[in-house]
Amino acid sequence: MTFRSAEEIEHELDQIWEAMNHSIEMGCRHEGILPGGLNIQRRAPGIYKKLTGISLDTESLALPKDRIDPLSHIDWVTLFALAVNEENAAGGRVVTAPTNGAAGVIPAVLAAFARFDASVDRQAIHTxxxxxxxxxxxxxxxxxxxxxxxxxxxxxxxxxxxxxxxxAAVMGGTPAQIENAAEIGMEHNLGLTCDPVAGLVQVPCIERNAMGAVKAINAARLAVLYGNGEHCVSLDKVIETMRQTGVDMQSKYKETSLGGLAVNVINC
Ligand code: SF4
Structure with missing residues (x-):
């Protein structure tokens, strides 16, 4: 609020959420092969059809009436993340949150929360x-x-x-529980390398966003539903650990496509 009025911030938060939703919907609609030469098939439209039994030809995403599989919520989170990252890989519009390669995690978690909880309102999304x-x-x-x-x-x-x-915040977590959720979310990603095959933000990036989204939900639930905010690793400590790990990481694992999957998976 140093730079903008409260109304402007609210308006821009609406725009961010709208753009995130749009990238999910576009990702569920667009079929075919992703550009770049790896011949990666877009999976979001097929998963959407399997989950709902229908094609995405309506204005907004539908939810199935009978969800027989109790774990299918996870599949929806996966779907939302894949949809956004397939859009990113195809040059579609996504919200850089915090980067384009990782653009699917936040929309997937927020979309799952917003779509499966009827009480979610604009303020909850902004929070x-x-x-x-x-x-x-x-x-x-x-x-x-x-x-x-x-x-x-x-x-x-x-x-x-x-x-x-x-x-964690919209689940009603205290500041200590929210900080704990954020810490858990990073603690179990420490050391994660960047090794995109052929230098394209497709493999492992698209699936990795789905894994990150599911892990985020797990972290929030662990911190809020089953924790009281007390924990031994603080968020500040885990951020510093990430920084040190990044500094120590060999450059071939830092977006150069010279190590990891990038050299072991030549052709998909
Ligand atoms: S592997 Fe690299 S390019 Fe892919 S999402 Fe992770 S950081 Fe981004």
Whole structure:
């Protein structure tokens, strides 16, 4: 609010959420092969059809009437993340949150929360986004959001931590529980390398966002439903650990495509 009025901030938060939703919907609609030469098939439209039994030809995403599989919520989170990252890989519009390669984690967690809980309102969505942003700023200030400096822990790891905090906040977590959720979200991404096959943000990036989103939900629930905010690793300590790990990480694992999957998976 140093730079903008409260109304402007609310309006821009609406725009961010609208753009995130749009990327999910576009990702569920667009079929075919992703550009770049790896011949990666877009999976989101097929998963959507399997989950709902229908094609996405309506204005907004439908939910199935009977969800027989109790774990299918996880599949929806996966779907939302894949949809956003397939859009990113195809040059579609996504919200850089905190980077384009990790753009699917936050929308997937927020979309799952918003779609499966009928009581979610505009303020809850804003609280989620504000909280996630505040956590992201800590990483930016005290470490880095760049995979070239930190590996994927600085992209998907940070997105996971941000989403975990956002979800913890709208679940009614205390500041200590929110901080705990953010810490858990990063603690179990420490050391995550960046090794995109053929230099394209497709493999492992697209699936990795789905894994990051599910992990964020797990972190938030662990912190809020089964914790009281007390924990031995603070968020500040885990951010510093991420920074040190990133500094120590060999450059071939930092967005150079010279190590890891990038050299072991030549052709998909
Ligand atoms: S592997 Fe690298 S390019 Fe892919 S999402 Fe992670 S940081 Fe981004």
């Amino acid at each position: 989620f986004l504000r909280t996630a942003s505040a956590i992201g700023m800590l990483y930016k200030r005290n470490a880095s959001l760049s995979a070239a400096e930190m590996g994927c822990q600085g992209e998907v790891g940070v997105a996971c931590s941000m989403a975990a905090a956002g979800l």
